[in-house]
Amino acid sequence: MIKKMILMLLWLSAFLSYGQTDGIEWGMFGGVNYSGLMGSGLKEFAIDGKSRAAIGLDVGLRLKQPLGDRWGFRHEVGFNMLNTKVELKEKEAYTSQLRRMTVVVSPVNMVHRWRNLSLYGGPYFGFLTGASIQRLGSDGKKYRDKDIYGTAELEGDYMQKLDIGVKVGVDFSFSRLLGVTLQFARGIAPIMENAESKNQLSIYNQSGSIMLYYKIGKVQ
16 A cells, blocks of 8 residues: 555656656655544434544655745645444444545645645545444444445445545644644545445545644655
C-alpha cells in the first residue's frame, strides 16, 4: 500500500508540476479523525436512525505546489481508518462499531496562504480496502463480521467501494518543518447498498480530523 501511495504522489507531481521552477514541498502527516455517518438512509441501517462518531486514524503523504506568494495547490494520498458507532438489533439491541479502511486521494486542493495560516479545499476520492462491523453472537459476545465489505451477491447491506466528497481545512505552521492541520470532510456519494433490493442507501461519510504535518524537503 505504501508503494502505491508513493507512486500515485510521484505521478501527481510529474503531471501537475510540469514546467514549474519554484520547487515542490513534500512531507508526511498523521493524526486522528472523528468519523460519523449522515443521511436519511440511516433509518434503514440503524434502529434509531442515528450514528455516533468514534476516533480513527489518518496517515499519508502530501505535496505542496506554490503558485506565487499566497496561492498554491496541494495533492495528498493517505490511509484512513474510520470508526463509527451505530445501534443495531438482532435478538436484542446493542451498540456496534462500523470500521472502514480507505485509501484517500486528494488530486488537487486549492490553497491560500496568509502568514503562518493556510486555508485549503477541494475534492477527494476514497477507495475502500476493508470493512467490518460488530455483530452479536449466539453466546451474547460481539464479533467482527467482514461480510459488510461484501458484494451484490451477498445478503443484506454492504459497503460501496468508492467514496467521493469534498474537504476543507486550515494549516498552522509552528516552524518551517512542523505544523498542525484541522480538517472537515463530507461525502457526497452514498457508501452503502442493499444486496437484495439493489437500492443505494442515502448514507454518507462525514469526519473531522486533527493532524500533525512534517515537511521532509523540496523537489526542484
